[in-house]
Amino acid sequence: MAARVLGRAGRLAAVVRSSALQLRLHGSAGLRFGSQASFFPPLGDAMLPSGSFNNHVALITGGGTGLGRAMTATLSQLGAQCIIASRKLDILQRTAEEISSQTGNKVHAVQCDVRDPQAVSQCVDQMEALTGLPDVIINNAAGNFVCPSERLSPNAWKTITDIVLNGTAFVTLELGKRLIQNQKGASFLAITTIYAESGSGFVVPSASAKAGVEALYKSLAAEWGRYGHRFNIIQPGPIRTKGAFSRLDPTGAFEKATIDRIPTGRLGTPAEIANLAAYVSSNYASWMSGAVIRFDGGEYVSLAGEFNELRSVTPDQWKILEVMIRNTKGS
Numbered sequence: 001m002a003a004r005v006l007g008r009a010g011r012l013a014a015v016v017r018s019s020a021l022q023l024r025l026h027g028s029a030g031l032r033f034g035s036q037a038s039f040f041p042p043l044g045d046a047m048l049p050s051g052s053f054n055n056h057v058a059l060i061t062g063g064g065t066g067l068g069r070a071m072t073a074t075l076s077q078l079g080a081q082c083i084i085a086s087r088k089l090d091i092l093q094r095t096a097e098e099i100s101s102q103t104g105n106k107v108h109a110v111q112c113d114v115r116d117p118q119a120v121s122q123c124v125d126q127m128e129a130l131t132g133l134p135d136v137i138i139n140n141a142a143g144n145f146v147c148p149s150e151r152l153s154p155n156a157w158k159t160i161t162d163i164v165l166n167g168t169a170f171v172t173l174e175l176g177k178r179l180i181q182n183q184k185g186a187s188f189l190a191i192t193t194i195y196a197e198s199g200s201g202f203v204v205p206s207a208s209a210k211a212g213v214e215a216l217y218k219s220l221a222a223e224w225g226r227y228g229h230r231f232n233i234i235q236p237g238p239i240r241t242k243g244a245f246s247r248l249d250p251t252g253a254f255e256k257a258t259i260d261r262i263p264t265g266r267l268g269t270p271a272e273i274a275n276l277a278a279y280v281s282s283n284y285a286s287w288m289s290g291a292v293i294r295f296d297g298g299e300y301v302s303l304a305g306e307f308n309e310l311r312s313v314t315p316d317q318w319k320i321l322e323v324m325i326r327n328t329k330g331s
């Protein structure tokens, strides 16, 4: 009997040793479970009731492309009159016409480089003439590229931090002052990124500027509630847009690894973030201020936990690991 048990234990130990060796040699290659993305299908329809933004005016910076365009389309569909502002007037005009023709609600295109406070002031003048002051302001315009920090010129640093931090501040302060003067409340939303919180190498100007934007919005949430202003932040994870992916993963080499570390097994979609932005900017969220909403399919926590790689250990391997751990005696 004892010999039989010892024999079984010996065989098990041999299996444990060989499997542990396999694990060490080959990692988890080929041992992944099937894609879980099918559990988390993205929905594309506008989530809020139709007419939720009737009689509302929304300014979306960078609204001509990517996520800003998707937010504009959703707000317009829900009844808002939108103003989209960025540098490239032709792109803005094309987007404005396309969205207006689909929703029946006016979208205005206004050229504005948010790095220039005078241009921002003129943009707001133009907006006041077209629609009056806005109820909703979405600071979405940004610039970014991957680059080792030792290769950054002073102007590269300045370009990104000017668009992201100074641009957001110029738009927010210009509108805030005029809204306060007119005793009009508003919802301000800033689009940052998950690495605004953690920092990240290779996108250091963007990480620094987005962290500044978060500090700006949290501070104003505290200070300007008394004027009827709400300030919130959405931190998106990866969502395919030409603007982001062409500058952050120009060869496409990192996309699979990115998707593999997202617990929901897929990238986000522009329509999903547009629904969240619409909710945060709507009167349904009138008690929400100072919030930082991470919207990343779980990527941030997945990157943060040092044991999360163990997801790729199979049930059979777990049996072996458990035996090894239980058989450990002493320290």
Ligand SMILES: CCCCC/C=C\C/C=C\C/C=C\C=C\C(=O)SCCNC(=O)CCNC(=O)[C@H](O)C(C)(C)COP(=O)(O)OP(=O)(O)OC[C@H]1O[C@@H](n2cnc3c(N)ncnc32)[C@H](O)[C@@H]1OP(=O)(O)O
Residues within 6 Å of the ligand: 142, 143, 144, 145, 146, 147, 151, 152, 153, 154, 155, 156, 157, 159, 160, 193, 206, 237, 238, 239, 243, 244, 245, 247, 248, 249, 254, 255, 258
């Ligand atoms: C691990 C991989 C992950 C894969 C997943 C991929 C992506 C998604 C995941 C997460 C995304 C998270 C956050 C995303 C944040 C974003 O903001 S994405 C949005 C990106 N969109 C844009 O950037 C659109 C607007 N961008 C631009 O217009 C330009 O790119 C630019 C920002 C450069 C501004 O244009 P412009 O004002 O015309 O500037 P210049 O071309 O004159 O350049 C100014 C200085 O910057 C230097 N520079 C430009 N490009 C680079 C570069 N690639 N590397 C190094 N330096 C660069 C340029 O030389 C100028 O400096 P000098 O005058 O020469 O000194």
Ligand SMILES: NC(=O)C1=CN([C@@H]2O[C@H](COP(=O)(O)OP(=O)(O)OC[C@H]3O[C@@H](n4cnc5c(N)ncnc54)[C@H](OP(=O)(O)O)[C@@H]3O)[C@@H](O)[C@H]2O)C=CC1
Residues within 6 Å of the ligand: 061, 062, 063, 064, 065, 066, 067, 068, 085, 086, 087, 088, 089, 091, 112, 113, 114, 115, 139, 140, 141, 142, 143, 163, 167, 191, 192, 193, 194, 235, 236, 237, 238, 239, 240, 241, 242, 243, 244, 245
């Ligand atoms: N896509 C993603 O995976 C993620 C995106 N984000 C954030 O989402 C937001 C939208 O990015 P995304 O849609 O992907 O990328 P885009 O490149 O499509 O959007 C950036 C927009 O900013 C505008 N812009 C850039 N510089 C200026 C400027 N100086 N003045 C005014 N407008 C300017 C651009 O318009 P123009 O060239 O006409 O000026 C463009 O429409 C950004 O804040 C980005 O940081 C955050 C995390 C992930």
